[in-house]
Amino acid sequence: MHALHQTLIVLHFFGLALGFAASIANLVMFGLIARAAPADQAVLRRFPPKMAPLAEIGVGLLWASGVALVLGKWGGFGTMPGLFHAKLGAATVLVAVLVYLRWLRGRAQAGDKQAGSRIPNGVRVAAVLASTALVLAVLSFK
Template sequence: MLFKILHYLAFSVAIGGGVASMILGIRASKNADAAPHLRGAQRAIGTGAILAIGLLWITGLAMWIGSYGASMALGGGFHVKLAAATLLTVLSAYVFVRGKNAAKGGTPLPPKTARLIGATTLSLAVVAVSAAVVTFSG
């Protein structure tokens, strides 16, 4: 039960952080004076979101192993969830690392790319949670 509660809380932080980060990124791209402050907030929120994604993997794997013995025979919805969660993790990690590098003087993501990745990760989060509900709801 504890893993499930932590899993839900981590999902809330991850998706909420992703949405908040997208909003800050849009605002920063439209206001050069506020951009440094908004980018700092975006990095802090991104750090929380990436840690929450890590917690999602830890709790999800623990529940999967504990409840299903690591069985891959949970149906297509489970595989869709895994694929969406994996791609979401890869994209989020990429944006996180790029953001840390940009903060140290590296090149930030171009706004169009950032918007595309933001929309993609949000869509993947919706797919992952939908597939999980389909898979694990009796």
């Protein structure tokens, strides 16, 4: 069982790294797009939609490994401290924001410029939620 728990923790941290890497990459890219020449913007705009699924995969890994760890290693959600439940709240809202961003991406790819213009702010909100969940997780498992 120890090897399974360690594997789940590795998957959990891999999901964390993947989610944050994709999120930070897109935040940097949005800054570059905003300052780029119009001709360059069209090329640069192709990057964020390619990175977004990586963040979704990372969050999926976090949820799957996290639930498995809570149930298998710590005996269920009822045994977890209050800050963990706050972290879970931030992670749940993060998933809702990711679903909204996926919907916006679909609209933007269909030509809806207004939907596309909302994506950078949505990514910023997602980054704040992910950071909040991370801080609360660290405080939960001190």
